[in-house]
Amino acid sequence: MKQLVEIIQNHFPINDIDLRKKSLAFISIHQNQAIPLLEWLKTTHGYKAFVLLTAVDWIEENRFQLTYLISNPDNFTELGVRVFIDREKAEMVSAHHLWKSIWVYQRELKEMFGINFPNSPRVNESFILEGWDTIPPYRRDFDTKQYSEETYFPRPGRSTNDPAKHMKSKLYPKD
Amino acid sequence: MDYSLSRFLYTLLGLFIVMNWGMLMSSTMRRIIARVSGRIGIPWYQPWIDLIKLYSLRSQITHGTMFYLGPVFRLMGGVGLFLFMPMIYGSAYFMNYSFSGDLILILYFQFFGMLGMALGAGEGGQPYSAIGISRGLSQFTTIEVPMTLAVISLAIQYDTLSITEIVKAQQGSIANWTLFTNPFATIAAMLSLLGAFGHSPFNLVKAPNEIPIGPPTEYHGTFLGVLRTNGAILHVTEAALFMNLFFGGATSWLELILKTFFIYFWSVFVGVVFPRFRIEQSVRWFLKWPTLIGIISILIWM
Amino acid sequence: MKKDFDKDALSDMYKDKFLAPENEIRFVNAPDGSIIEVNPLDDYFCQERPKELKPRKGVVEKFLNWARAESLWVLGFGTGCGSIEIPPLSTPRFDMYRFGVQMRATPRQSNVFIISGYLSVKTLKRAIRSYEQMPSPKYIIALGSCTINGGMYWDSYNTINRLDHYLPVDVYIAGCMPRPEALLAGFGKLKELIKEGKAEKANEYIQNLDWYKANQKKIIKDWNMPDYNW
Amino acid sequence: MFTINNDRSKFPELDDAGNALIDLTSHKYLKLWQGPQHPGVTGNMSLELTVTGDEIVESRTHVGYLHRGFEKLMERRTFIQCFPTCIRLCVAEPDPNEYLLSSCVEELAGIEVPETAQWLRMLALEMARLQVLLRQVPGQAGTFALGLGYQWGNYIRDLILDRFEELTGGRVYHMYILPGGVRGLLPNGFKNRLEENLKLVDEFLPNVWDLIYTNSVFKKRAKGLAVIPKEWIDEYGIYGPAARAAGIMRDVRKTHPYLFYSEIDFEPFTTDESDVFARSLVRWHDLKMTVDIIRQILAKMPEKGDIKAPTPNVMHWKIPKGETYVKCESSRGEYGMYLVTDGSDKPRRVNLKGPSYTHATSVLEKLLVNANVADAAIMVSLATCPPEIER
Structure with a gap:
């Protein structure tokens, strides 16, 4: 993995390198360079299998992290390519021309995070939710408990305890 | 032909016996299938309870006149088949309304129910029904081919179109049965029976895995009750047809019960270990070996 | 949108926002030159209120209830995790056929609807549609804790918490997940209720239709139905 | 005289963007929905099929009927609370979920799992695979209406679930593999009772072979149906038995040995036909192999030992930032979990990637085109598990 990361470093400006395991590494790259990097890895380094694409909402830093996890089926290594995009204007270049199944992930991200992938096939069709009219649910600022209490009918009598505090009051009532 | 009231009442009695035997037979077959898979299966009286429940449902909807008439036509197919079929050979009471040309009429009634069902289920407007109907009609057309060839062969062999005459010719000893005197026709007909009884491998028409559950998808309550009643009658009567044509007929109700049971069991026996064919595969299958055997049986008697 | 719909009970369903283009009102030129208004939603939603179907009185009803109890036809619709425990019911270990319980593939022929676990909003819409297609008398068995109070998913944004606010429930089976034996016991309980004539929740649904419909409409915003070009 | 053109691959014609040119108003086509209320689909999902006659010309997968928002729910639960939540991600085979969360947490927190616990984890994972395959192998024939093997298989599966109950207390959801180890040692006499059940599987295997794989009708239906070309394996991301049926070795146990799989002697079966029959055959060999692996585990595992590494108080367990x-390897193929932590006591983001995600959406949509409506059961051969698609 180390050699590969060094080779990439020679060609692309990557930072934030995390050599997690013998067969797994994460690198970060700028938004504009990401798709060329993926294409380069696919064509020249055998990273032709696509594993997953997902997003992480770093609301404190006001940005989304997109992780493209790709794998090399010949030497069984995996590489995670992290891309940070602006949270306000969440948009990313679609990669559906590289892998045939990636459009499903992009469709899900559009729906669950509100990240747009222009020109991706069927990206505007709803995938999981139906008739959803508030902010996309996987964003950190969407409070699922509050939404659930407002929308559905909680059965009276159910109380919620913070486990740490509850156990403390049960085990050490005097403190 | 005798059109007296007593003949009519005896025919009704026969119909009643046939219907109940059909239901008992179907529950027994389901119990046998259950035993093969290691279960106990439904209680033997389950079909009757199901029937009572179906007739007593409170809400029923309809999709139009033909939707009503579909089950009626289907029942007519079953009852019509029964009416012109001599059930017990030698009995004056249970000859029903058989006459000298009844074989042709019975072949027609076999198809009649299916056509009525097609009209009724089509009116239901359910796409599954439509696909089931188109499958059913195309498969049933090819089922008829070997059956008709076998019947023609029999007509040549016995020089008659009356079922009673055919049964009469088979009396005396087991060696007189068509099974032994005309084995090719018997084989062709028994293969076409597999399709007519609607067990796998030829039950794609009402395949619950793909088009739940084919033509009767929209039928419920009384409609379904009528269809089930008809199913019970039809199974016994069709088995009785094969019994009359190939297995020497029956001289008593006990003989009829035994023989129809084993004829029905043949289709269950094959069905339990085979998956179902696709429709074009089953069409090809029927047009290949059973048809060929049917033609051979005719050529032998020409 | 056509404003006349405000009069009827189902008016809130027609939200412009989620209306599929093929369901919008359109005008069609008839062969004789006149213009006909076509509203596809009229085909999907019956404007008529369902009628209450009261049980008869006396011995006949008792006998019929006995028959209904001994012949429970279950709709084959696994709505949640609980559907993993339904196939074992039809296999040698548990064999529900012994008790007159059979699986049916279409709602038109089933009497019992097992809500097997949590219902997401998307499934709830289909479950309501399936339930309303079933002929009366019909019964609902709610399987698992998630149908009672949300269970594991009490704070989820996409699953309902209490099934009895959307559909009338006859028998609850608690647990996550309930064992097949519990389900068999649930069938037994349902049989008892039917034989005693207490399983009349289908009528309750019709009596309180407005309340149920209001609850349903609160969470299901997209009422478009799959389009058959039939 | 009778020339039937079986090559329907050009039908329907596609436009430049790859969409089928279908005019629904021409009355030549029919929209057919399979599911969600449908006994033939695997779980609660639906297929929107456009058919002409009996032939599917376009297929669309619709999921989301089982969406509970797990990834959101786990973001507001502590790591130990996540653990009973995440096992409900896939109902049919919950143990890989437990294992993945545990090993993600262990990896980020830097915990070494004791040896006995690792062997017990392997046992639990293999037993889970065994019970799934006991349903899946005959279930494939079940989609073609041969339900007999399914009944036999399910009986033995119930017995395996009994063993799970003995080991873990749960029949379907086991909650056995905890972060740091497992919950308990084997009960007394467990090995003998499991061995008895494995003997039943040994008897079941030749029976189901005779019933299904020598069955002429099953061969006729399944051979040549829904062939996945070799190139698709990487292009789409196809894993597990579906990839092995295409002759490409995809088994995480072999390629990235985890736990003690490197000490076990097994060779996954591969074949080249890549149709429904081949995938079913691969599963049959998998079942055989799983029995063998369980026997090896039982023979090699230590009787006693530490089963849980010391962990901090789980109520206040904070895991350092990382991803x-x-x-x-689940019964369906590679099953992965992507975990991001931010230094708090709750995960920042959990993403579960199962093989069904691509199998049921992009691959199935392609495979169903030009197939028969009766063959919509192709999806069973891809072994899709809807809850793992939408989570």
Whole structure:
């Protein structure tokens, strides 16, 4: 993995390198360079299998992290390519021309995070939710408990305890 | 032909016996299938309870006149088949309304129910029904081919179109049965029976895995009750047809019960270990070996 | 949108926002030159209120209830995790056929609807549609804790918490997940209720239709139905 | 005289963007929905099929009927609370979920799992695979209406679930593999009772072979149906038995040995036909192999030993910032979990990647085109598990 990361470093400006395991590494790259990097890895380094694409909402830093996890089926290594995009204007270049199944992930991200992938096939069709009219649910600022209490009918009598505090009051009532 | 009231009442009695035997037979077959898979299966009286429940449902909807008439036509197919079929050979009471040309009429009634069902289920407007109907009609057309060839062969062999005459010719000893005197026709007909009884491998028409559950998808309550009643009658009567044509007929109700049971069991026996064919595969299958055997049986008697 | 719909009970369903283009009102030129208004939603939603179907009185009803109890036809619709425990019911270990319980593939022929676990909003819409297609008398068995109070998913944004606010429930089976034996016991309980004539929740649904419909409409915003070009 | 053109691959014609040119108003086509209320689909999902006659010309997968928002729910639960939540991600085979979360947490927190616990984890994972395959192998014939093997298989599966109950207390959801180890040692006499059940599987295997794989009708239906070309394996991301049926070795246990799989002697079966029959055959060999692996585990595992590494108080367990991807082999193929932590006591983001995600959406949509409506059961051969698609 180390050699590969060094080779990439020679060609692309990557930072934030995390050599997690013998067969797994994460690198970060700028938004504009990401798709060329993926294409380069696919064509020249055998990273032709696509594993997953997902997003992480770093609301404190006001940005989304997109992780493209790709794998090399010949030497069984995996590489995670992290891309940070602006949270306000969440948009990313679609990669559906590289892998045939990636459009499903992009469709899900559009729906669950509100990240747009222009020109991706069927990206505007709803995938999981139906008739959803508030902010996309996987964003950190969407409070699922509050939404659930407002929308559905909680059965009276159910109380919620913070486990740490509850156990403390049960085990050490005097403190 | 005798059109007296007593003949009519005896025919009704026969119909009643046939219907109940059909239901008992179907529950027994389901119990046998259950035993093969290691279960106990439904209680033997389950079909009757199901029937009572179906007739007593409170809400029923309809999709139009033909939707009503579909089950009626289907029942007519079953009852019509029964009416012109001599059930017990030698009995004056249970000859029903058989006459000298009844074989042709019975072949027609076999198809009649299916056509009525097609009209009724089509009116239901359910796409599954439509696909089931188109499958059913195309498969049933090819089922008829070997059956008709076998019947023609029999007509040549016995020089008659009356079922009673055919049964009469088979009396005396087991060696007189068509099974032994005309084995090719018997084989062709028994293969076409597999399709007519609607067990796998030829039950794609009402395949619950793909088009739940084919033509009767929209039928419920009384409609379904009528269809089930008809199913019970039809199974016994069709088995009785094969019994009359190939297995020497029956001289008593006990003989009829035994023989129809084993004829029905043949289709269950094959069905339990085979998956179902696709429709074009089953069409090809029927047009290949059973048809060929049917033609051979005719050529032998020409 | 056509404003006349405000009069009827189902008016809130027609939200412009989620209306599929093929369901919008359109005008069609008839062969004789006149213009006909076509509203596809009229085909999907019956404007008529369902009628209450009261049980008869006396011995006949008792006998019929006995028959209904001994012949429970279950709709084959696994709505949640609980559907993993339904196939074992039809296999040698548990064999529900012994008790007159059979699986049916279409709602038109089933009497019992097992809500097997949590219902997401998307499934709830289909479950309501399936339930309303079933002929009366019909019964609902709610399987698992998630149908009672949300269970594991009490704070989820996409699953309902209490099934009895959307559909009338006859028998609850608690647990996550309930064992097949519990389900068999649930069938037994349902049989008892039917034989005693207490399983009349289908009528309750019709009596309180407005309340149920209001609850349903609160969470299901997209009422478009799959389009058959039939 | 009778020339039937079986090559329907050009039908329907596609436009430049790859969409089928279908005029629904021409009355030549029919929209057919399979599911969600449908006994033939695997779980609660639906297929929107456009058919002409009996032939599917376009297929669309619709999922989301089982969406509970797990990834959101786990973001507001502590790591130990996540653990009973995440096992409900896939109902049919919950143990890989437990294992993945545990090993993600262990990897980020830097915990070494004791040896006995690792063997017990392997046992639990293999037993889970065994019970799934006991349903799946005859279930494939079940989609073609041969339900007999399914009944036999399910009986033995119930017995395996009994063993699970003995080991873990749960019939379907086991909650056995905890972060740091497992919950308990084997009960007394467990090995003998499991061995008895494995003997039943040994008897079941030749029976189901005779019933299904020598069955002429099953061969006729399944051979040549829904062939996945070799190139698709990487292009689409196809894993597990579906890839092995295409002759490409995809088994995480072999390629990235985790736990003690490197000490076990097994060779996954591969074949080249890549149709429904081949995938079913691969599963049959998998079942055989799983029995063998369980026997080896029982023979090699230590009787006693530490089963849980010391962990901090789980109520206040904070895990350092980081991210990782851990995978294991489920019965459907590579099953992976991507976990991001931010230094708090709750995960920042959990993403579960199962093979069904691509199998049921993009691959199935392609495979169903030009197939028969009766063959919509192709999806069973891809072994889709809807809850793992939408989570």
